Amino acid sequence: MTSVNTTVFLTPEEDAHVRNTLKGRLQKCQKLAGQPREPGDPIARLQQVTGASLMADMNFAAELGLEAPKRQRDAMVAFAVGHPYPPCIASIEDLQPMELSELRMDTHHRGRVLTVRRKAPVVQLQASSWTVVHARSSEETERLEILLHKLTHGQDILESGSMFKIKEPYFTLNEQDEPTLRIDHPSDLVLCSNGEELGDSKDGDSATASTDLARKTAKEWKEEGNAALKQQDLPLAHANYTQGLQLLTKNDTGKEELTYDLFRNRAHVNLILNRFDEAKTDALASLTGLEDQKAKDLDSKAYFRAGYAAYNLGEFQEAKGFFEDQQRLMPDHKDAAAYLRRAELRLKEQATAVYNFKKIKAGLSPGRPRVDAASFARNVKIGESTGRGRGLFATHDIGSGEIVLCEKAFCVVWGHEKEALTAMTYDGRDDKIRVIPAGLCRAIVQKLLDNPSQVEKVMDLYGDYRGLGKQLIVRDSSPVIDTFQVHDIVSRNAFGPGPMHSSRREAEEDESNASAGLWVMAAYINHSCIPNAEKECVGDLMILRATRRIRAGEEITHSYDASSDYDARSAALMNTWGFTCDCALCVAEKADGPGLRKKRLQLESEANALVERNAPVGAKMLAVAKGRRLIRSINETYNDERYKGLPRTALDRIQKWLAEATAR
Structure with missing residues (x-):
């Protein structure tokens, strides 16, 4: 589609440095592929990670990955792409255990699973994290790295526990020519639960602790969940509520009230974590349907949580129904009444394209850059475009200046937000260096992991690498997301949302942290140097208007690159989107x-x-x-x-x- 508004100029020396470093690693990996792993010195490896951790804490940069201190202007992370591989789609129980000694260089160990324990602190860099792990059966150690998708809800995955199962481990070289277990797909690294972790230990105290965990009641898990929630440790609260629910499922002895409480509490945690799919499911599972006042009050709370989740998923009709159910049980609930009105307004926007743009613009600020609005897409439909794949077509005549499409972004990361990160990539498929909104890639992967119902519409977008396609795959209670596929989709479909007219935003944004977003319907619009529509963004709401009369059935187009310089425009279209315009x-x-x-x-x-x-x-x-x-x-x-x-x-x-x- 169209690019993020970011231009990075490299000197010939800088270009050669990035290219040779990243391209060189790929070439070395190819030569070493299949060779047995060499163990290395465990003491030296631990000394290295300890020193690197201290340096990272002092905000020093690793020289190459090309890591840079956070928010350092004119510095940019760089990494190689172009040799994508799919995530593991098998369940852990279907994989055969393996040991560190069986690893081979630059090999994806398909059908195997490796269990490791973290032995050292975690080194946190801008686009990666790494540590040292050892196998359960020996003190042999190895380096373990997570590339780009290293956080879950702000917490470093490697710091979230001490024992992990690596599904179909990929053993290769990193940019420093160091052997490493590399994780690109979050679902390939499974955190062991407390019970598994302690149960694997031969230590007597740990065994006793494991027994104590097994003796906990569902009520105790609920109380520990409440305590974790009070401390704002949301992942732990979610895990504790889940443990209680699993215990009740195994020992179903008619404890309905406790089950309802656990589902209701977990729904609350899920809402805070933006896990709206599970929040809605949990809220509905907590409904008692009883007629006493206490039950009605609790069911009212459940309906509100289900409505809030549906609202944030853009399911406004469903949200309206839940808020109406809540109002019947508790008519004086002001928040629910307000959300009911908002849901009705969103449904009107969806149907009529009538928006209060003046009010929307007045409500924007760096702290509130996202718009509360619905998408209007009744004027368009997706269809086949001759020689261009899929495109967007008018469903009826549209007058000049009229709204063609008004779309709320699926995901936007603004330059002034901590998630923003722009990176350079060397693509081994065409030997090109490009700039991509890596922070947006991370945010989209997290959103899809949290809300599997959104996977199909995003993964159906065009990308050079099709990966797993659009099919939702769930293994070991987690969606499987191909991060390479997301990278290619973002590279071909992301937009720069344009300025918010904020001096603060302009001061905090540069080429290393440019704003970027993904609008799913707008991503289908093909390019033309003589377009019939043009876009503008109000916050994360994209408004596409006709620049002339558009006939029913006519394809909607806009310009990906509006440069009047033919040579610059042609180069941009080829380098960024991979095509030559023949308009x-x-x-x-x-x-x-x-x-x-x-x-x-x-x-x-x-x-x-x-x-x-x-x-x-x-x-x-x-x-x-x-x-x-x-x-x-x-x-x-x-x-x-x-x-x-x-x-x-x-x-x-x-x-x-x-x-x-x-x-x-």
Whole structure:
């Protein structure tokens, strides 16, 4: 689709450094593939991770991955892509155990599972985390790294526990030529529960502790969950409530009230964690249906939580129903009444495209950059576009200036938010270095892990690597998300949302942390240098308007790159989106030849300099005369017959300026 508004210029030396380092690792891995693992020195490895952890805590950068101190302007992470591999889609019980000694270099050990225990502190870098682990059966150690997708709800995955199961482990070299167990897909690393972890130990105290855990009642798990919630340890609260529910499921002795409490409490935690799928399921599972007042009050709370979850999933009709059920049980609940009104307003927006844009814009701020609004998509449908894959088509006639599509983003990461991260990638598939919104990739993966109901619509978008396709796969109670597939989808479909007109945002955003977002319906819109629609963003709400009358059945297009420079535009379309535009304008400009295009570009640059130096209001006659001469000169570079009916884009700025300068 269209790119994030980020341009990074590399000197030839910088380009060669990044390319040689990342490309070199891939070449070394290919040579070492299949060779047996060499154990290494455990003491030296522990000394290395301890020292690196201290340096990371002091906010020093690792020299290459190319890690940089957080928020350092002009510094950017770099890593290699282009050799994607699928995540494991088998359950742990279907995998055969293996030991560290069986690892082979640059090998995906399919059908195997490796259990390891963390032995050292975790080194946290911008785009990765690593530590040292050892096998259960020996003190042999190895390096374990998580690339990019290293956090879950703000917590480093490697710090969330001490024992892990690695599904189909991938053993390879990192950018420092060090052997490592590499994790790219979060579902390939499974955190062992407390019971598993302690049960594996031969230590007497640990065995006793494991027995104590097994003796806990569901009520005690609930109380520990409540205590963790009070301390804002949400993952632990969720785990404790889950343990209680699992215990009640195994020993079903009619403890319905406790079951309802656990489901209701876990629904609350899930809402805070933005896990709206499970929050809705838990809230509905907590409904008692009883008629006494206490039960009605609790069911009212459950309906509100289900409605809030559905609302945040964009399921406004369902949310409206839940809020109405809540109101019947507790009519005086003000929050539920307010959300019921909001759900009704969202349904109206979906049906009519009537938005209060003035109010929406007034409510935007760096602290609240996301809009509370519904998507309007009744004017368009997805269809096949000849030679272009899928596209978006008008369902009926749309007048010039009318809304074609108004879409709430699936996910946006703003430059001033801590999740923002722009990275350089070397793609081994075409030997190119690109800039991608890595922070957006991470946020989308997390959102899909939290809300599996959203997987199909996102993973159905176009990407060079199809991975697992759009099918939702759940293994070991967790969705399986192919992070390489998400990377390619983001690379081809992400938008820069544009400025929020905030001085704070402009001060905090640069090329290392540019804002970026994914709008699913808008991602289907194909490019044209002569588009029939143009977009603008209000917060994370994208508004697409027709620039001329669009007939029913006509494909909707907008410009991915609006540069008037044919050569720059063509290079951007190929490098970023992988295609050559063959629209009528590109055909005409290509026929001009490089000499004429260069002359036109020089004249346009001169015209733009005139515009920038002279305000149109009160412009001097000398400037106006020069503007007219430049327009004539630029026009002379266009062949009248070849450009009949086509825009002369090099004239856009100077003609607009001249019209304003001579308006009186």
